[in-house]
Amino acid sequence: MLGPDLVADPTRTTPDVELLEALLDQGRTADAVGLLVPLHTADAAAAITELPPEHRAVVLANLEPDLAAEIVEDLPYDVVVRTFEDLDPEIAAAILKEAKTDTEADILQDIPEERAEAILARLDVAEAAIAREMLAYDEDSAGGLMGKEYVAIPPGLTSREAVRVLRSRRAEIREFPVGYIYVVDSHGKLRGVVGLRSLLLCDPDATIADLMNPQPVTVPPTMPGEELVKIFRRYHFIAIPVVHDDGRLLGIVTQEDALAFEKEESDEELLQISGIVTGEELREMPTLQRASRRLYWLSLKIVLNVAGAAVIAKYESTLAQMAAIAVLLPIVSDMGGSAGSQAVAVSIRELALDRVRPKEFLEVLGKEIAVGLFNGLVLGAIVALGAWIWKGSPMLAALAAIAVGFNTILAVSVGGLLPLVLRRFKFDPAIASLPLLTTITDFCGFLLTLSLASRWIDSF
C-alpha cells in the first residue's frame, strides 16, 4: 500500500542526466548525489539507469543505505546485478540489509559466488541466515518470489489489542506491501489471515480468531512461478502466503511480484521467439556476448536450412531447364512461413490463456485445416494468376497454384499443432515452434514444387 511519502511530488522533476554525468566525471560525487536525493526513488532510478555503468556503483555507494535500497527496487534488474558486481562488499551488505528479502536473495544469486560470499560474511548472523534460507529456493519459484515483509500476530487477541500491536510497529508496517495480517501460532504455523479493512471496520471487541479467514489459499515454496501467476490471474488475490509442508508460514508473495515475474517471462518470450535463447539481451551488453548468443540460434537455422537446400540441389537439372521455377521457390517458402506462424501465434496464445489443452490436437487440426483450405485456395489462385500473366504458361500457373495452395494448408495445420505437441512433450512452444515449422514447410514445399516441375517439365 502506498504511504504519503511514496507519492510522486509533481514539483520534483527528473534531473538533467548530462549534468549528473558531467559532475561525476569531475569527481563531484556529493553534488551529483545531492541532485538525486530529493527525487522520487523511481525517478532517481531512471536517472541512474541512463548513467554509464562505471558511475552507477559510485552513486549507490554515496547514498544512505536505506535510500539506496529503495532505489535498487526501482532499477531494472540487469542494472542492479551489474552494479552490485562493482560495489564494495561492505557497502553492498549495508544496502542489502535495507532491501526487501526477495530482492536481496535474487541479487546474491545472480552475482559471482565469491562476491556473494563476501557480502554474506558482512551481514549479521540473523540477516545472513534469512538470506541463505532464501537462496535455497529456486529464483522462479514461490520461495524465490516471496518476501519476509509481513505482520504476524497470535490468534488469541481481540481486534482492539491487535490494533495496539500494529500501532506499536507502525513505522515498519508502513513499508510493508499489502493490507493483510497473518495469524500465526506459537509454533510459527499459519492459522488464518485478516484483512486490515476488516480490522478497521469490525467491533473492537471481536476476536482475531472470529475475524480471520481460517482457510486461506496457500502455496508451497516449491510452486513454480508460472503456476503462481495462474493462481493470481484466476483468483485476483493481492498476496498469497507461502507455507512449508509442516504448516509454518515462510513468507508472502504479492500480486505485484507475481505480475512482475510474468512480465519478465513474456519479455523473455519475445526474444526467445526471435531466437535469442538465453536471457534478456540488451544493447548494453558487450558485442561479442550479444553476437554469440544470437549465433547459437543462427547456426541451428543453417543446419535446418540444409534440409531445404538439399531438396533444391536434388532438382538442379530441372532448374537448369526451367529457371522460372526458382522464382517460385522463395514465394512458396515465405507464404508457408507466414501462414504457419499465424497459426503458431494463435496456439501459443490459447495455451497461455488456458483456452486449449495440449491433448485437443484433433479439434485444433480440424479448425486449422479449414482456415488453411480457404487461405490456400485464395493465395494459390493469386500466385497462379501472376505466373500466368508473367509467362503465359497455364502449366506454370497450375504448378504455382498447387505449390502455394498445398503448402499453405500444410503450414497452417502444422503451425496450429506444433505448439500443442511441443507442450505435450514438455518443450517450450515459444522457442521451438517457428524453426520446426519453417523447416517442415520449406522441405515439403520445395519437394512438392520441384518434383511436380520435374515431372511436368516437357509440358511447360
Next chain:
Amino acid sequence: MLGPDLVADPTRTTPDVELLEALLDQGRTADAVGLLVPLHTADAAAAITELPPEHRAVVLANLEPDLAAEIVEDLPYDVVVRTFEDLDPEIAAAILKEAKTDTEADILQDIPEERAEAILARLDVAEAAIAREMLAYDEDSAGGLMGKEYVAIPPGLTSREAVRVLRSRRAEIREFPVGYIYVVDSHGKLRGVVGLRSLLLCDPDATIADLMNPQPVTVPPTMPGEELVKIFRRYHFIAIPVVHDDGRLLGIVTQEDALAFEKEESDEELLQISGIVTGEELREMPTLQRASRRLYWLSLKIVLNVAGAAVIAKYESTLAQMAAIAVLLPIVSDMGGSAGSQAVAVSIRELALDRVRPKEFLEVLGKEIAVGLFNGLVLGAIVALGAWIWKGSPMLAALAAIAVGFNTILAVSVGGLLPLVLRRFKFDPAIASLPLLTTITDFCGFLLTLSLASRWIDSF
C-alpha cells in the same frame, strides 16, 4: 482487497464440464446452475468458458444477477461479449446493474448498438447516466479503464468520524478494490487521499485533512492506457484517481485494471507480430472470419514477395546456366530474416522498457553493425565451407560467403533500426517491422547474389 468470501475454499472443486453440458442439453438448467453456485466465481467462470456458446447465456440468465455479475468479471472478455449478444436485454440489464462500472461500459461498447440501447433503456435513470458517461470515454483510456467503486469522504472529519462513516457503509466497501479513501469537497473536487492503513494506525482525533496526502498523483480521463501502464510500472501505485480538468474526481483506475490492460495489449502484440492485424483471434471464431483476418496480411506479403521474385526473374538466364545458385537463394533469404528478426526483437523490447529512445538510431546502428559483422563473418564462412564441399568450386564458396555475410550485416542493421524509425513516425513497430525487414533483405540479398553470379558466371 480480499474479503474472506473471496478466498477459494479447497473443499470446493471444479465441476465436471461434461456433466454440466449433458444437463443443459437435457434442459435441466436448474440442476446445472446448482452445480455452479457453490463454486468460487473464478472456477464457475472457467467451467462456463468451456461450455458451448449456446449454453452460456442460458446459464448466466438463470443465476442470481449479483452472482452472474461476479462471474462475468472472471470470464474471458470475448466470451462475455458474445454471451451478452445472446442475453435477453432485461436480464442483461439486471446483471450489468450489479457489475463494476468499467466492465458495464466495456460490454455496452462492444455489443451491437441496438442491443446496447435496449439494455440502457432498461437501466434506471442514474445507472444509465453513469453508463453513458463511461461510454463517452475511449475504452483504452484512463476514463475507459476507471471504475466508480471508491469511497469519498469530506475533508472536515476526524479519523474517528471517518471510521464511523466507513462502518456504516461496510457492506459496500468490502466489495471495493483497494485500501484508499478519497477526500472530496462539496463541489466534488478531489482534495486528497488517505490510506486505510493510516486511518487504522493513527490517533483517533487526528483530522482527515492532516492524515491525507494533499497532492496525490492524478491522471486525466483522456490519458491513453499505455501511458497509464507506464505510471503504474514506474511508481507501483495500487490505484490512481482519475480527475477532470476542473478538479472533479471521476473514478479510480486500479493497478490490476492497468496490468490487465497491459496483458491484453501484449497478447494482441504476439498476434500482430504474426500478422493477424485486427483483434484477438481465437479458434472459437467462425472459420471464414478467422481465414479472412489472416488473409489480409498474407495478401500484403504476396505483394511484398513480388519485389524479391522480380529480382530473381531478372536473372533467369544466369540461373539456367548455374542452377546451383538457386540452392543458395533460400539460405540467403532465411539467414537474413532470422538474424534481422533478432535485432527487431531487441529493439521492440528496449522501446517498451524505455531503455532506448526513437531518436537514438545512430547508437543502435553502430552496435548492431558490430553484431552483424561478427555473425555475418561466421555465417558466411560456414555457408562458404558447405558450398565448397558440395561443388568443389572456390568461386561458388566466395559468392556464398559474400551473399550470406553481407546480407546478415544488412539485415541486423536494418532490423535494429526499423522499430525506432517506425516509432518515430508513429507506426506500431510490432506490426510493421518484420514484413518490411524481410522485403528489404530479400530484395537486397537476391540482388547481390544474382548480380555477382551473373558477373562471375564464367569463372565457376
